Amino acid sequence: MSLSLNDSWRLPVRLAMLALLVVIVQEAAVSQITIFGTSADLTPLVVMSVGLLAGSIPGAIMGFGTGLLVDTVLFQTLGLTSLLYIAIGYWSGRLLELRDPSHGLVPMGVGAAATAFAGLGMALVQFLLGVDAPVSWLLLQQILVSVLVNTLIALPVYSFVRWVLRRALPEDPRRRRRRAYSTGGLSPLEATAARTRSRRTGPSSSRGRALTR
Secondary structure (H helix, E strand, O other), X not given: OHHHHHHHHHHHHHHHHHHHHHHHHHHHOHHHOOEOOEOOOHHHHHHHHHXXXXXXXXXXXXXXXXXHHHHHHOOOOOOHHHXXXXXXXXXXXXXXXXXXXXXXXXXXXXHHHHHHHHHXXXXXXXXXXXXXOOOOHHHHHHHHHHHHHHHHHXXXXXXXXXXXXXXXXXXXXXXXXXXXXXXXXXOHHHHHHHHHHHHHHHHHHHHHHHHHO
8 A cells, every 4th residue: 555655756856846847947046147148948848848747637736836936936927837848747747648748859840839929928918918018029139048958958958857757657548559459458569589599499399399300
């Protein structure tokens, strides 16, 4: 009972620690480094990575928690960033559940889309709320530079999130079904060893059958 309870809490605890860590690093260090007047934003990349690795529900929960922390630290209206990040985490997770992308550059494309959605969405929400942040070419330029920078760092961020969550992620049942279909339920290493043994023992066993005849 205690083992299953610990296993069920392993992923939520790591997600909470990851959300707190990324917000602290973003606001204390990364936001102080500017490139052409803007800086990288790790938070949508981390939310996107959780969705691609864990699915839509963990991605949406991670988006809500991370957005709430960002709004609290920056003294913004609570819930604005959470609303955008929930969508990022959920749809990144849906991409995993519907398409199961395996290409190594997928995090770069999804990271660019997540960053653009977060930047444009925040500008639109602030405009609708009447916040003094006029939409201009300068703002669009800053969003474009942020998208380019985040695209370049999306793979390292994705690799870090995968390293943090690797022991807490549940195995995808579709991968188990595909493995059972292609290897008879064996893992890839076991299937390779079985094929090697069959090749080694195949000729000798056929000669033995010939001698017995």
